[in-house]
Amino acid sequence: MTINASSIFKDIEKIRTNAPLVHNITNYVVMNTTANALLAIGASPVMAHALPEVEEMAGIAGALVINIGTLSDDWIKAMFKAAKIAKSRQIPIVIDPVGVGATKYRTSTARQLIQESTPSIIRGNGSEIMALCKQDQKTKGVDSTSASDQAIDSAKSLAREFGSVVCITGETDYIVSQKNIIQVKNGHAMMPRVTGLGCTATALCGAFAAINPEVDKASAHAMAVMGIAGEMAAQTAQGPGTLQVNFIDALYKLSESNIKELFKV
Numbered sequence: 642m643t644i645n646a647s648s649i650f651k652d653i654e655k656i657r658t659n660a661p662l663v664h665n666i667t668n669y670v671v672m673n674t675t676a677n678a679l680l681a682i683g684a685s686p687v688m689a690h691a692l693p694e695v696e697e698m699a700g701i702a703g704a705l706v707i708n709i710g711t712l713s714d715d716w717i718k719a720m721f722k723a724a725k726i727a728k729s730r731q732i733p734i735v736i737d738p739v740g741v742g743a744t745k746y747r748t749s750t751a752r753q754l755i756q757e758s759t760p761s762i763i764r765g766n767g768s769e770i771m772a773l774c775k776q777d778q779k780t781k782g783v784d785s786t787s788a789s790d791q792a793i794d795s796a797k798s799l800a801r802e803f804g805s806v807v808c809i810t811g812e813t814d815y816i817v818s819q820k821n822i823i824q825v826k827n828g829h830a831m832m833p834r835v836t837g838l839g840c841t842a843t844a845l846c847g848a849f850a851a852i853n854p855e856v857d858k859a860s861a862h863a864m865a866v867m868g869i870a871g872e873m874a875a876q877t878a879q880g881p882g883t884l885q886v887n888f889i890d891a892l893y894k895l896s897e898s899n900i901k902e903l904f905k906v
Contacts, residue, residue, distance in 0.1 A: 667688065
């Protein structure tokens with residue numbers, strides 16, 4: 642499998658041309674950032690979690706992104722209903738197990754979602770990926786207490802069990818499938834200071850999976866774009882606030898030459 646600036650930019654062009662509908666059942670904290678990032682890269686975001694419409698929306702989407710950041714019983718029901726429809730229609734499903742390991746409610750919800758939906762992609766930080774596999778693994782709220790490379794064995798286990806591509810994000814991102822492990826080394830140290838950028842990475846995985854059936858490659862492309870846009874944003878950022886604004890602009894204007902200059906896969 643070849644990943645280079647050309648393959649990444651071809652997928653960006655497909656997103657910009659096709660504007661795939663990315664159905665997000667996500668959390669209150671990140672809705673605005675996630676929607677703006679998807680629009681900036683060229684996708685068409687929708688945030689729909691109401692029980693009367695969630696199945697219909699999932700059925701017309703190019704990808705379904707489920708993020709468990711702010712849980713409620715009704716939202717969990719919506720997640721399962723949407724996932725059932727997406728799975729039946731072979732629509733890519735991306736699950737972000739935010740904060741798994743922090744509470745039993747959160748951990749059991751994520752595990753059951755993954756078991757029933759067999760997602761195309763699971764995207765989380767090191768602690769979250771490890772907590773999906775280990776009953777006693779704890780997380781610090783939604784923050785990772787483990788480096789991304791510590792979660793590789795857990796990611797391999799999840800990939801074997803569910804056939805999913807597992808994307809571990811951190812200082813180095815690891816995209817783990819049953820066949821490959823891809824390392825993406827793009828990004829900037831200021832990015833974790835902006836809430837929701839991990840969730841944004843999950844949403845971008847959905848956009849790329851909507852137009853690229855090679856899910857491991859789609860995940861790697863999404864992570865490279867995420868990190869490159871972060872590096873571009875940091876060049877003129879004064880702090881986390883301007884980084885967030887600059888990041889959206891960087892996604893919008895991202896060019897093949899930017900990728901050639903910066904990408905580290």
